[in-house]
Amino acid sequence: MSHRILVIVGTPLPDTLTHALAHAYADGARDGGADVRVIDLATDPIPGHPRTRDDLRAPRSDADRPLDPDVARYLDDVQWAQHLVIIHPQWWGTVPAALKAFIDRVFLSGAAFRYRERSSIPVQLLTGRTARVVMTMDSPRLWNRLVYRGAAEASLTRATLGYCGVKTVGITRFTPVRFSDDDARESWLRKVAALGRKDAAAQGRKDAAAQGRNPLAPHRTRASLSA
Numbered sequence: 001m002s003h004r005i006l007v008i009v010g011t012p013l014p015d016t017l018t019h020a021l022a023h024a025y026a027d028g029a030r031d032g033g034a035d036v037r038v039i040d041l042a043t044d045p046i047p048g049h050p051r052t053r054d055d056l057r058a059p060r061s062d063a064d065r066p067l068d069p070d071v072a073r074y075l076d077d078v079q080w081a082q083h084l085v086i087i088h089p090q091w092w093g094t095v096p097a098a099l100k101a102f103i104d105r106v107f108l109s110g111a112a113f114r115y116r117e118r119s120s121i122p123v124q125l126l127t128g129r130t131a132r133v134v135m136t137m138d139s140p141r142l143w144n145r146l147v148y149r150g151a152a153e154a155s156l157t158r159a160t161l162g163y164c165g166v167k168t169v170g171i172t173r174f175t176p177v178r179f180s181d182d183d184a185r186e187s188w189l190r191k192v193a194a195l196g197r198k199d200a201a202a203q204g205r206k207d208a209a210a211q212g213r214n215p216l217a218p219h220r221t222r223a224s225l226s227a
Helices: 017-031 069-080 097-106 141-146 151-164 182-213
Strands: 003-009 034-040 083-089 113-116 119-124 130-136 167-174
Touching (some): 003 017, 017 034, 017 182, 034 069, 034 182, 083 151, 083 182, 130 151, 130 182, 151 167
Parallel strands (some): 003 034, 003 083, 083 130, 130 167
Antiparallel strands (some): 113 119
């Protein structure tokens, strides 16, 4: 049984350290038996900024405007995944605009969460999934925590993933990138590859436990995509 992991490369710049980390993680996860899809915002289309409320919610009936094809494909990837991995550089203390645009257009009302009547607590529609965040930055860790207050991590793990019911199992920060040497970067690549294998194994144990509780439970398989 393959375990479904979606890797989101959250930078618009091609051929970066972020990409090397993402590919190392994906290779590690595949070595661990996972079925991995990759969305690379340096080569895949970046969703346009929302211009109407319809751009922020899933269609509720056939009368509603259908989703943009790229957005529909990304949403299918998110719903397909059992485990989400977001790998991005820290820009201006938070995430690049390309990743924020992806979140705005893909984590839609009616698909990732649903509003309740007269309540600020949403219905979480992505429960049962886990996530991991890997971030590169030049800021010292203490500066990121005390001055930026972990803004990038909080916006992803609490305001986005957690809001939709996804449990973050780990945050990894690699710093400083600007002053790192080849040995440091090689160690980072080995670390994320090990995380990929670890996550694949953890998801495998979770799947086995679920199948043990219900051996006749259906399992949907989908074709893999690569960046």
